[in-house]
Amino acid sequence: GAVVSQHPSRVICKSGTSVKIECRSLDFQATTMFWYRQFPKQSLMLMATSNEGSKATYEQGVEKDKFLINHASLTLSTLTVTSAHPEDSSFYICSARKPTGTGTTGELFFGEGSRLTVL
Amino acid sequence: DAKTTQPTSMDCAEGRAANLPCNHSTISGNEYVYWYRQIHSQGPQYIIHGLKNNETNEMASLIITEDRKSSTLILPHATLRDTAVYYCIVSVGGSQGNLIFGKGTKLSVKP
Numbered sequence: 101g102a103v104v105s106q107h108p109s110r111v112i113c114k115s116g117t118s119v120k121i122e123c124r125s126l127d128f129q130a131t132t133m134f135w136y137r138q139f140p141k142q143s144l145m146l147m148a149t150s151n152e153g154s155k156a157t158y159e160q161g162v163e164k165d166k167f168l169i170n171h172a173s174l175t176l177s178t179l180t181v182t183s184a185h186p187e188d189s190s191f192y193i194c195s196a197r198k199p200t201g202t203g204t205t206g207e208l209f210f211g212e213g214s215r216l217t218v219l
Numbered sequence: 220d221a222k223t224t225q226p227t228s229m230d231c232a233e234g235r236a237a238n239l240p241c242n243h244s245t246i247s248g249n250e251y252v253y254w255y256r257q258i259h260s261q262g263p264q265y266i267i268h269g270l271k272n273n274e275t276n277e278m279a280s281l282i283i284t285e286d287r288k289s290s291t292l293i294l295p296h297a298t299l300r301d302t303a304v305y306y307c308i309v310s311v312g313g314s315q316g317n318l319i320f321g322k323g324t325k326l327s328v329k330p
Contacts, residue, residue, distance in 0.1 A: 143320045143321060143323060195317075208265070208317075
């Protein structure tokens with residue numbers, strides 16, 4: 101079953117509004133989560149690394165004031181797209197690494213993705 | 220930039236083995252080879268990973284060359300549901316390191 105869950109799976113919003121996407125690790129604690137963005141027919145692009153209890157680390161070219169990341173607990177990270185524009189329409193995917201020693205060797209698990217459409 | 224090179228697309232007949240190659244000639248000694256796949260409009264799914272030795276699980280087998288510069292993912296009996304984009308990624312394993320995705324191989328399993 102899924103070990104990382106995202107919500108909502110689909111969201112449509114008006115231009116200028118803000119949208120929050122949640123990412124939860126279901127049966128493990130994740131001190132680090134990763135947020136990716138994927139445009140149609142393209143590969144996943146890493147946006148930022150979400151660190152529990154500290155500021156997120158953003159990849160070059162990703163606006164931290166536009167894509168707000170909050171990792172308030174060991175099982176929840178949120179991505180808020182602020183003042184959304186149509187060009188922000190994309191598939192947003194989060195991931196978390198299951199700690200070693202829990203029956204895994206640290207592989208990264210991905211959420212189901214959240215498709216954002218900005219009108 | 221991704222550190223791997225994969226063919227853009229491949230076809231495979233249903234029921235036959237699918238062999239997906241990946242070149243990673245600049246892999247470092249502490250980097251693992253990971254394979255994920257992404258079915259349309261879903262998040263990537265973990266398949267398998269390895270460091271030096273060949274690995275097998277319920278989904279696939281991973282064959283890594285002795286010099287570790289290339290690997291092959293083998294789906295022993297491909298089904299239509301295995302149609303997906305397959306990503307080969309090299310990364311430091313354990314609790315560190317994110318994954319940098321390349322363009323992957325679009326595998327089409329045909330009846």
